[in-house]
Each structure stands twice: as structure tokens, then as C-alpha cells.
Amino acid sequence: MEYFAPKSLNEALSLLDRFGNQAKVIAGGTDVMVDIKYKEEPGCLINIKGISGLAGIKENGGSLSIGPLTTIREIETSALVRDKLPVLWEAAHQFASLQIRNTATIGGNICRASPSGETLTPLLVLEAQAKFAFSDKESREAFSSFFSGPGKTSLGAKGLLTAIDIPYPAAESRGVYLKHAVRGAMDIAMVGVAVLLTPDGAKNNVQDVRIGLGAVAPTPIRAAKTEALLRGKPLTPALLKQAAAMAASEASPIDDQRSSAEYRRWIVAALTRRGLGQAWKSATGKEVAQ
């Protein structure tokens, strides 16, 4: 296995251009090292950790720009993230273990493109954008279209993520990230649900709502039909029940060792109902009427 530790973005991009599919990019290593030990060594390993300017959290007016080499622990301990993007903070907080959070990067979590990736549904509901580069061009794309399948993104074999831009949600909005797993720590989600809800000015109706579903489709997805069902309406128990069932029908889960598809659908319904209820209460101060 060849090994490179480029010091600049351009150097890394030209290596990716040269080695393409043979190359594996490594940052924190918490996923890639497992592949190396248990699957197979790539032809060449490109360690991007030494590239300066790809780590850190910066505020740009009404948005946050997070460098892909920022660790999950740095996100979890960022006052700015906790204050402005609590839905992302919650996912970072529930991420694996302290040891892993100290090493794993948000860029790695994104580029791994696992449907259960903890930070991905929060990025979907926050309508965040990926900035990335190839040796001959730069690009920007919403995460809603960035993921194309398990392990597959718009980066292909030759692109490198350079920033994650996250616009601040409306000040009146409230977000919730709920994860269902057997064990809190170190467990991959059977289902993850992110909800971001904005009430109208009078706090009577749902003005806007975004629902992200993780681990229940080939990529993390938005429950667009459920969102459309809820918009402009008061959140009644009947509507909540209808929304939960619709979210379950928007999921296309698989059976695997963690749970059956049927069970995952039940959990999508339960977490959607719980997430909407919690976000509604937090945003309006009101319980969903019984």
C-alpha cells in the first residue's frame, strides 16, 4: 500500500486525480482503519489530516462553516453549535463514544455516507451545503442531493470535501435529534430522526417543518410528504398520528442484524411523533392537545 500525507489541498487533489478508485482518503481513521484491518488495504492511502485550513468552526454572518477535519468532539464542545444548531449538537453528543468523538471527523462521517451516519439527518433538516473540490474545479451542493447511496456521494473517487456550510435556522424554530439503538454509546442507530419545526407568529400552526430520517433508506432522507402534510396546520393529536404513519410509509428500510424493516417502520412512526411533539412544545411552550 502506498501512503501519502499531502500538506495542501492541491497536492491531495492531484493525488486523487492520479490514483482515483485505488485511493482511500483517511482523516480520523475510525472507519477506514477497520476497513484496512478487516476488509482490504486500498492501493494507496491519502492522509489528509496534515492539510491546514480544513478544520475549525467559523461563523459567517447567518451561517456556520465547519471544516471537514473538525472532530465530532470539537462540534460537541462548541458553544456556537450548541447555541445556534442544537439539532447538530445533539447528534454529536450521541455519537459513538468519547474516544471516537475525539478522533472521528464530521467530514469522515459525511463522506462515509452511511444511511445511519449520526450527523447526516441534522445536516439535511438544517439544509446545509457541501463545498468540495476536484483538481480542476470547485463545487457546492445541498446535502439533500449530495448522497446517492450507501458510501456514495457527489465526490466520486476524485473529489474532496472542503467545508460544510450550515445556515442558521429561524430563531423561533426548535430542533430535536432522536436515535433508537440498543445501547446508548457505541451503537449504530436502528433509526435516527431529526426534526426542525418553526411555528407561526401566533404559535398556533406549523409554519415550517423539516423531518430527516436516518438508517431507513439507502441514504438519509427528508420525509417530504409528511412535511407537506403538516405545513400550515395546528399540531393536533390526530394530525400527529397521521404524520407518524406517513413518515413510516416514506421510509424504505431493510432487514438486517440490527432490526427488521417492519420494526424500523414502527420506530420511524414513534420517533417522528415524539420528535414533532418535543419540537412543538419547545417552540410554542404548549403540549400537543390530547
Added chain:
Amino acid sequence: MSFMIKTTINGKEVSASADASTSLLEFLRDTLELKGTKLCCNTGECGACTVIFNGRPINSCVTLAADADGAEITTIEGLAEGDSLHAVQQAFIDTGAVQCGYCTPGYIISVKALLDRTTKPTPEDIEEAVSGNICRCTGYAKIVDAIHLAADRIAGRA
């Protein structure tokens, strides 16, 4: 493809060569013969391989040895001073928080990292600090007792 790695382990500078695919755990155990750090799941799930890396606990099995170049690392071998055990080690013995002992070095390193951050850990701090470490023998209660005892001793409360 191999290259030289210069790193500081338990306060001592060492340099040795490693292959590109070598993990930090393999580098510690097989190259430097520091066998106190344990190999168990080798996937970053069990915490037996925990070391302190630039002040933070990490899983050495999923860290590239190459990343240790220029880093400061503390392993279980670096805690005792001569015959005098570190307060965390002594507390694990005194509370019976050890059975088979295989997970113990990883626990002790995670707890040392916690008590380096605070000597008044809350139950949440303790849970966070060791939820990445798995013990299949003790049932965890005595490990939590050991953490409280070590914290009290370090802070001079016991």
C-alpha cells in the same frame, strides 16, 4: 511502504519505523513492546486499547501509527512512578474493580483522562468518560466506585 515515526511516549522520545497500514496499537505493542495497552475488538468499539493522545483519550486500534509522529502519548505503563501506583490504579485495586483485568488498562486510561479534566466528576461525566469502555466481568458498579475513590483521593477528600 514504511517510514520513521518520532513520538513522545510516557515522557520519553522514541523513534521507530512503521508500515503505512500499522495502527498505533500495533506500533505500541509489537514495535515498542508496550504490551499494557490491549488488543481486543480492533474496531474501536471496546476501549481496551485506549491511550491518551495529546491530552485526549482515543482508541489506538483505529488510529494510524503515522499520526503519532510529533504527538505526545500516555499509555498505562506511564502512570505508576516506580513502585508507587497512580491513584486511579490503586483505587481500582482497593474497590475490587478488576476481575479478569483485560479491560482494566483501557478503563484506567479513560479515568485518568477524566480526572485530568476534573476531580469533581458528575455521574454524567463518569458515564461519558467510560461509556466507550466495555467490561464483561464486573458489572460496572465497582468501576464507578473506583472512579469516585480515585477522584476523592486526588482532590484530597479521602
